[in-house]
Amino acid sequence: MSEWIQRLIQSKRAYRSKLATLPFEEKIILLGQLRQRSLLIQAAKHQRRTDES
Amino acid sequence: MKPGTAARQSVRLSLGLSNSSDDIDPNLCELGKLVVSLAGRSIMKDTFAVLNQMHADGVIGRYAIGGAVGATFYLEPVATLDVDVFVVLSQASNSPLITLEPLYHYLLPRGYMIEGEYIIIGDWPVQFLPPSGPLEEEAIEQSAEQHVDGIPVWVMTAEHLVCIALRLGRAKDFARILQFIEAGVLDTAKLEPIMIRHGLLDKWENFEKRFLNPDNL
Numbered sequence: 558m559s560e561w562i563q564r565l566i567q568s569k570r571a572y573r574s575k576l577a578t579l580p581f582e583e584k585i586i587l588l589g590q591l592r593q594r595s596l597l598i599q600a601a602k603h604q605r606r607t608d609e610s
Numbered sequence: 611m612k613p614g615t616a617a618r619q620s621v622r623l624s625l626g627l628s629n630s631s632d633d634i635d636p637n638l639c640e641l642g643k644l645v646v647s648l649a650g651r652s653i654m655k656d657t658f659a660v661l662n663q664m665h666a667d668g669v670i671g672r673y674a675i676g677g678a679v680g681a682t683f684y685l686e687p688v689a690t691l692d693v694d695v696f697v698v699l700s701q702a703s704n705s706p707l708i709t710l711e712p713l714y715h716y717l718l719p720r721g722y723m724i725e726g727e728y729i730i731i732g733d734w735p736v737q738f739l740p741p742s743g744p745l746e747e748e749a750i751e752q753s754a755e756q757h758v759d760g761i762p763v764w765v766m767t768a769e770h771l772v773c774i775a776l777r778l779g780r781a782k783d784f785a786r787i788l789q790f791i792e793a794g795v796l797d798t799a800k801l802e803p804i805m806i807r808h809g810l811l812d813k814w815e816n817f818e819k820r821f822l823n824p825d826n827l
Contacts, residue, residue: 584683
Protein backbone atom coordinates (compact mmCIF):
# COMPACT_ATOMS: atom_id res chain seq x y z
CA MET A 558 0.00 0.00 0.00
CA SER A 559 1.44 3.35 -0.98
CA GLU A 560 2.16 6.01 1.60
CA TRP A 561 -0.41 8.27 0.00
CA ILE A 562 -3.17 5.66 0.32
CA GLN A 563 -2.17 5.03 3.94
CA ARG A 564 -2.42 8.75 4.68
CA LEU A 565 -5.80 8.84 2.98
CA ILE A 566 -7.12 5.92 5.07
CA GLN A 567 -5.78 7.47 8.27
CA SER A 568 -7.41 10.79 7.48
CA LYS A 569 -10.76 9.09 6.78
CA ARG A 570 -10.49 7.15 10.05
CA ALA A 571 -9.70 10.34 11.94
CA TYR A 572 -12.71 12.11 10.39
CA ARG A 573 -15.03 9.20 11.22
CA SER A 574 -13.73 9.19 14.81
CA LYS A 575 -14.40 12.89 15.04
CA LEU A 576 -17.98 12.37 13.80
CA ALA A 577 -18.46 9.50 16.25
CA THR A 578 -17.62 11.72 19.20
CA LEU A 579 -20.19 14.39 18.28
CA PRO A 580 -23.14 14.76 20.66
CA PHE A 581 -26.17 12.80 19.45
CA GLU A 582 -28.09 16.08 18.97
CA GLU A 583 -25.58 17.00 16.25
CA LYS A 584 -25.55 13.48 14.83
CA ILE A 585 -29.33 13.67 14.39
CA ILE A 586 -28.89 16.64 12.08
CA LEU A 587 -26.39 14.65 10.02
CA LEU A 588 -28.79 11.67 10.02
CA GLY A 589 -31.48 13.92 8.59
CA GLN A 590 -29.11 15.17 5.89
CA LEU A 591 -27.98 11.64 5.03
CA ARG A 592 -31.61 10.57 4.78
CA GLN A 593 -32.39 13.53 2.56
CA ARG A 594 -29.49 12.56 0.31
CA SER A 595 -30.62 8.91 0.15
CA LEU A 596 -34.13 10.03 -0.81
CA LEU A 597 -32.76 12.30 -3.53
CA ILE A 598 -30.61 9.48 -4.92
CA GLN A 599 -33.70 7.26 -4.99
CA ALA A 600 -35.63 10.03 -6.74
CA ALA A 601 -32.84 10.46 -9.28
CA LYS A 602 -32.90 6.73 -10.04
CA HIS A 603 -36.67 6.89 -10.39
CA GLN A 604 -36.37 9.89 -12.72
CA ARG A 605 -33.75 8.08 -14.84
CA ARG A 606 -35.98 5.00 -15.13
CA THR A 607 -38.92 7.21 -16.11
CA ASP A 608 -36.81 8.99 -18.72
CA GLU A 609 -35.59 5.70 -20.16
CA SER A 610 -39.05 4.13 -20.47
CA MET B 611 -48.45 29.29 -6.79
CA LYS B 612 -50.11 25.87 -7.15
CA PRO B 613 -49.91 23.50 -4.16
CA GLY B 614 -46.73 21.46 -4.28
CA THR B 615 -44.96 23.83 -6.66
CA ALA B 616 -42.26 24.72 -4.13
CA ALA B 617 -41.67 21.04 -3.47
CA ARG B 618 -41.43 20.30 -7.20
CA GLN B 619 -38.99 23.14 -7.67
CA SER B 620 -36.91 21.94 -4.74
CA VAL B 621 -36.66 18.43 -6.17
CA ARG B 622 -35.91 19.75 -9.66
CA LEU B 623 -33.09 21.91 -8.37
CA SER B 624 -31.72 19.10 -6.21
CA LEU B 625 -31.71 16.77 -9.19
CA GLY B 626 -30.11 19.39 -11.39
CA LEU B 627 -33.17 19.61 -13.66
CA SER B 628 -34.56 22.66 -15.34
CA ASN B 629 -36.95 24.63 -13.20
CA SER B 630 -39.04 25.80 -16.12
CA SER B 631 -41.79 23.20 -16.49
CA ASP B 632 -44.24 21.61 -14.16
CA ASP B 633 -44.29 17.98 -15.34
CA ILE B 634 -42.33 16.26 -12.60
CA ASP B 635 -43.46 12.83 -11.45
CA PRO B 636 -46.10 13.03 -8.65
CA ASN B 637 -44.05 10.62 -6.50
CA LEU B 638 -41.24 13.10 -6.57
CA CYS B 639 -43.62 15.84 -5.47
CA GLU B 640 -44.36 13.83 -2.32
CA LEU B 641 -40.64 13.33 -1.87
CA GLY B 642 -40.06 17.02 -2.38
CA LYS B 643 -42.53 17.88 0.36
CA LEU B 644 -40.59 15.59 2.64
CA VAL B 645 -37.29 17.13 1.61
CA VAL B 646 -38.66 20.63 2.20
CA SER B 647 -40.06 19.59 5.57
CA LEU B 648 -36.69 18.19 6.59
CA ALA B 649 -34.63 21.13 5.44
CA GLY B 650 -32.83 22.83 8.26
CA ARG B 651 -34.39 21.05 11.17
CA SER B 652 -34.14 17.83 13.02
CA ILE B 653 -37.23 16.41 14.58
CA MET B 654 -36.18 12.96 15.60
CA LYS B 655 -36.37 14.09 19.21
CA ASP B 656 -40.13 14.51 18.64
CA THR B 657 -40.16 10.85 17.68
CA PHE B 658 -38.50 9.96 20.97
CA ALA B 659 -40.93 12.14 22.92
CA VAL B 660 -43.90 10.34 21.33
CA LEU B 661 -42.37 6.93 22.14
CA ASN B 662 -41.97 7.98 25.77
CA GLN B 663 -45.56 9.20 25.89
CA MET B 664 -46.77 5.89 24.41
CA HIS B 665 -44.82 4.08 27.11
CA ALA B 666 -46.18 6.35 29.85
CA ASP B 667 -49.74 5.81 28.56
CA GLY B 668 -49.24 2.04 28.65
CA VAL B 669 -49.60 1.55 24.89
CA ILE B 670 -46.19 -0.04 24.60
CA GLY B 671 -43.96 -1.73 27.11
CA ARG B 672 -40.30 -0.95 27.40
CA TYR B 673 -38.74 -0.06 24.08
CA ALA B 674 -35.23 0.23 22.67
CA ILE B 675 -33.89 1.98 19.61
CA GLY B 676 -31.92 -0.40 17.40
CA GLY B 677 -30.73 -0.49 13.80
CA ALA B 678 -28.78 2.32 12.22
CA VAL B 679 -30.17 5.02 14.53
CA GLY B 680 -29.22 2.93 17.57
CA ALA B 681 -25.74 2.43 16.11
CA THR B 682 -25.40 6.19 15.59
CA PHE B 683 -25.40 6.69 19.35
CA TYR B 684 -21.99 4.95 19.35
CA LEU B 685 -20.63 5.49 15.84
CA GLU B 686 -20.49 8.17 13.20
CA PRO B 687 -23.95 8.83 11.71
CA VAL B 688 -25.10 5.87 9.62
CA ALA B 689 -27.31 6.54 6.58
CA THR B 690 -30.81 5.23 7.12
CA LEU B 691 -34.35 5.98 6.03
CA ASP B 692 -36.17 4.85 9.17
CA VAL B 693 -36.05 4.36 12.91
CA ASP B 694 -36.20 0.78 14.21
CA VAL B 695 -37.96 0.61 17.56
CA PHE B 696 -37.87 -2.77 19.26
CA VAL B 697 -40.80 -2.93 21.57
CA VAL B 698 -42.67 -5.36 23.73
CA LEU B 699 -46.18 -5.37 22.29
CA SER B 700 -49.30 -6.59 23.92
CA GLN B 701 -50.87 -9.80 22.68
CA ALA B 702 -54.56 -10.08 21.83
CA SER B 703 -56.14 -11.93 24.74
CA ASN B 704 -57.61 -14.78 22.70
CA SER B 705 -54.89 -15.06 20.05
CA PRO B 706 -51.27 -16.21 19.95
CA LEU B 707 -50.56 -13.42 17.44
CA ILE B 708 -48.85 -10.20 18.42
CA THR B 709 -50.80 -7.24 17.17
CA LEU B 710 -49.94 -3.63 16.30
CA GLU B 711 -53.58 -2.66 16.71
CA PRO B 712 -53.16 -0.81 20.05
CA LEU B 713 -50.45 1.33 18.44
CA TYR B 714 -52.71 2.24 15.54
CA HIS B 715 -55.64 2.95 17.89
CA TYR B 716 -53.41 5.30 19.83
CA LEU B 717 -51.53 7.03 17.01
CA LEU B 718 -54.05 7.38 14.19
CA PRO B 719 -56.56 9.55 16.11
CA ARG B 720 -53.62 11.77 17.05
CA GLY B 721 -52.94 12.45 13.39
CA TYR B 722 -50.00 10.15 12.73
CA MET B 723 -49.95 8.48 9.33
CA ILE B 724 -49.29 4.90 8.32
CA GLU B 725 -47.05 4.27 5.30
CA GLY B 726 -46.70 0.57 4.56
CA GLU B 727 -45.06 -1.03 7.56
CA TYR B 728 -44.10 2.36 9.00
CA ILE B 729 -45.82 4.95 11.14
CA ILE B 730 -44.61 8.49 10.49
CA ILE B 731 -43.76 10.12 13.81
CA GLY B 732 -41.93 13.43 13.89
CA ASP B 733 -41.40 13.13 10.10
CA TRP B 734 -39.38 9.94 10.54
CA PRO B 735 -40.84 6.59 9.44
CA VAL B 736 -40.84 4.41 12.53
CA GLN B 737 -40.95 0.64 12.35
CA PHE B 738 -42.15 -1.07 15.50
CA LEU B 739 -40.50 -4.46 15.80
CA PRO B 740 -41.54 -7.02 18.38
CA PRO B 741 -38.54 -9.02 19.66
CA SER B 742 -38.08 -12.10 17.50
CA GLY B 743 -36.34 -14.09 20.22
CA PRO B 744 -34.44 -14.03 23.51
CA LEU B 745 -31.58 -11.92 22.10
CA GLU B 746 -33.85 -9.00 21.21
CA GLU B 747 -35.81 -9.44 24.45
CA GLU B 748 -32.57 -9.13 26.40
CA ALA B 749 -31.45 -6.18 24.25
CA ILE B 750 -34.65 -4.32 25.16
CA GLU B 751 -34.40 -5.26 28.82
CA GLN B 752 -30.76 -4.18 29.12
CA SER B 753 -31.01 -1.10 26.91
CA ALA B 754 -29.26 2.03 28.14
CA GLU B 755 -30.91 5.35 28.89
CA GLN B 756 -29.55 8.20 26.78
CA HIS B 757 -30.68 11.80 26.56
CA VAL B 758 -31.35 13.82 23.43
CA ASP B 759 -31.96 17.51 24.11
CA GLY B 760 -33.11 16.51 27.58
CA ILE B 761 -35.48 13.82 26.29
CA PRO B 762 -34.73 10.37 27.67
CA VAL B 763 -34.51 7.59 25.12
CA TRP B 764 -33.71 3.92 25.51
CA VAL B 765 -31.04 2.61 23.18
CA MET B 766 -29.67 -0.89 22.74
CA THR B 767 -26.15 -1.36 24.03
CA ALA B 768 -23.35 -1.50 21.46
CA GLU B 769 -22.75 -5.14 22.38
CA HIS B 770 -26.38 -6.12 21.73
CA LEU B 771 -26.41 -4.21 18.45
CA VAL B 772 -23.33 -6.15 17.36
CA CYS B 773 -24.85 -9.50 18.38
CA ILE B 774 -28.08 -8.75 16.51
CA ALA B 775 -26.05 -7.73 13.44
CA LEU B 776 -24.01 -10.91 13.73
CA ARG B 777 -27.17 -13.00 13.87
CA LEU B 778 -28.71 -11.21 10.86
CA GLY B 779 -25.47 -11.69 8.90
CA ARG B 780 -26.13 -9.47 5.89
CA ALA B 781 -23.26 -7.61 4.23
CA LYS B 782 -24.35 -4.31 5.81
CA ASP B 783 -24.48 -5.98 9.23
CA PHE B 784 -20.89 -7.20 8.89
CA ALA B 785 -19.85 -3.72 7.79
CA ARG B 786 -21.49 -2.27 10.89
CA ILE B 787 -19.77 -4.77 13.19
CA LEU B 788 -16.46 -3.72 11.69
CA GLN B 789 -17.36 -0.08 12.38
CA PHE B 790 -18.05 -0.93 16.03
CA ILE B 791 -14.71 -2.73 16.32
CA GLU B 792 -12.82 0.07 14.61
CA ALA B 793 -14.49 2.68 16.82
CA GLY B 794 -13.30 0.80 19.92
CA VAL B 795 -16.64 1.12 21.69
CA LEU B 796 -17.20 -2.56 22.45
CA ASP B 797 -16.66 -4.02 25.89
CA THR B 798 -15.46 -7.60 25.33
CA ALA B 799 -16.29 -8.47 28.93
CA LYS B 800 -19.94 -7.75 28.06
CA LEU B 801 -19.89 -8.96 24.45
CA GLU B 802 -18.63 -12.48 25.00
CA PRO B 803 -21.24 -13.56 27.58
CA ILE B 804 -24.02 -12.32 25.27
CA MET B 805 -22.58 -14.38 22.41
CA ILE B 806 -22.33 -17.44 24.64
CA ARG B 807 -25.87 -17.01 26.00
CA HIS B 808 -27.33 -16.75 22.51
CA GLY B 809 -25.20 -19.32 20.71
CA LEU B 810 -23.36 -16.85 18.52
CA LEU B 811 -19.77 -17.97 19.06
CA ASP B 812 -19.63 -20.00 15.82
CA LYS B 813 -20.89 -17.03 13.86
CA TRP B 814 -18.32 -14.80 15.55
CA GLU B 815 -15.50 -17.22 14.70
CA ASN B 816 -16.61 -17.24 11.06
CA PHE B 817 -16.79 -13.45 11.10
CA GLU B 818 -13.29 -13.26 12.57
CA LYS B 819 -11.92 -15.65 9.94
CA ARG B 820 -13.53 -13.69 7.11
CA PHE B 821 -12.96 -10.12 8.19
CA LEU B 822 -10.41 -9.93 11.00
CA ASN B 823 -7.85 -12.43 9.73
CA PRO B 824 -4.60 -10.45 9.14
CA ASP B 825 -3.98 -12.56 5.99
CA ASN B 826 -7.14 -11.11 4.47
CA LEU B 827 -6.29 -7.51 5.29
